[in-house]
Amino acid sequence: MTTADTSGGLASWNDGPAAAAIRDFVGRVTTDGSPEFVPPAERVAVFDNDGTLWCEKPMPIELGFILQRLAAMATKDPALRDRQPWKAAYEGDHQWLGEVITRHYHGDDTDLKVLMGGILQAFAGMDVEAYQQAAHGFLHQGQHPTLGRVFRDCGYQPMVELLEYLAANGFTSYIASGGDRDFMRPVTEAIYNIPAERVIGSSNALRYTPDDHGGSIVYLAEPDVFDDGPVKPVRIWSRVGRRPILAAGNSNGDLPMLRFAGGPSRPGLRLLVLHDDPEREFDYVAGSERALDEARAKGWTVVSVKDDWSAVFTD
């Protein structure tokens, strides 16, 4: 039996139960001859993005990008200024938008539908390569409203180290986010070392239109996939073709993905990030109550930002 060396890495994790659970799990699945050994090809890990790998408060980063576009539309067309979500975007009413997500987590999607309708209009007809460029620019230049850093630097340093640690131990990590897939892709490699093909997320419907130069793919004004809740394990299977053995999330929408990890015949590690540090980040449990209850009832690993992380953000 070869014992894996799992002592390095994780420099921004305090010695505590979360770091110990990670090291213990990785040790068990990578030790050759161990009853829980998992071959490298099957060491698949999946990570939610908003609130798990990067900051999602006071509102998800993607919403800022959408707001910017909706405000520009309302500037051009005054008739839009009385209609949500253009009204909130034009007036800078961030509160209305933040509450949409909180209400979604509580099961009320009335305003989410209004917002989604606006989002569908916002990018309809744009081709994927132009959208990618716009998202890249926003993420590198846009400033987080309270943290004093560009969005590109809103990733959590301990999670970046966890991704490195897993890669060093033969894991392949994917993002499985409720956020827009093509919005994240321009920065996931730079921040997390996760390339575009390993980013799973929501998307509007797309259509290919041929021309004399290879054609283009444009967004339609209709949804395709909303990658949240029970859709997460389905999309993970569709994209990866394997059941993950490690899953990390922070909200109720991550519960099915967390339950799916491991499965009947293999070990599984489930991490739930708890935002309890109002000084260095934010302090909230709205939208995570059921996930926290289940994590505590089943002995999953709750990661406290305050207690488990010695640093929060990448620099």
Add this chain to the structure above:
Amino acid sequence: MTTADTSGGLASWNDGPAAAAIRDFVGRVTTDGSPEFVPPAERVAVFDNDGTLWCEKPMPIELGFILQRLAAMATKDPALRDRQPWKAAYEGDHQWLGEVITRHYHGDDTDLKVLMGGILQAFAGMDVEAYQQAAHGFLHQGQHPTLGRVFRDCGYQPMVELLEYLAANGFTSYIASGGDRDFMRPVTEAIYNIPAERVIGSSNALRYTPDDHGGSIVYLAEPDVFDDGPVKPVRIWSRVGRRPILAAGNSNGDLPMLRFAGGPSRPGLRLLVLHDDPEREFDYVAGSERALDEARAKGWTVVSVKDDWSAVFTD
């Protein structure tokens, strides 16, 4: 400028225009300092499967798997024996099934809908891991009806060598097939060295059902994606997040994917396999007429099985 060494590999390709076009293209995009240099991360290649990477005659391999299942259903339930496609499966009427695909290539999907209805019923309620096991067994034990080899050995040796040659030159290859994604996955790594996460294809809808052991994902009796025609470039973008620079296919359904390769700002190589060898394989153009016309009109590379390949099958 570093000149790439592109002389090795491709042992089963005759010296001729197809092999020369491949070597020339790979040389141009991998030669550092060349105006057409493409960084390794952007060297994405996409391959159709049926008729491009493995044999699709006298009927697609997947149809044999479906037939076996439908026949088993009709054996159990006599009422199914008068209904298509159970009737054809139960009676071993392969001709009806082969013609479904030919008619689809000609734009008539009447019988395809009948067949798809049967397929949806065939696997409804089965979980993805059980389906994977069944497909693995069929592909390793099932015998091709005329070639005297198991399905596992129906891949084209020159295409396997092309995949190796591309990998050696920094390319990442994906399968983008109209066939069922989860049916191919159990053998693509063994035959082509393409892992499950790089297999794009059709799929029925899936649903996650939780239980106390991680839950399971089962097929529903409804389609999700039929990965053919203009859907191919859309699914390639969705899965990869990049536009490929090389595409290989053999039928009209591959045309949009072939047109998509390269694009406005980068070089592109398009390969179209022509089945013209009745002695070693099959001789047919049904369903490929428009693709052949466009390939010849635009100077794409037509790969003749008879003239360009010194060996056809893997052994």
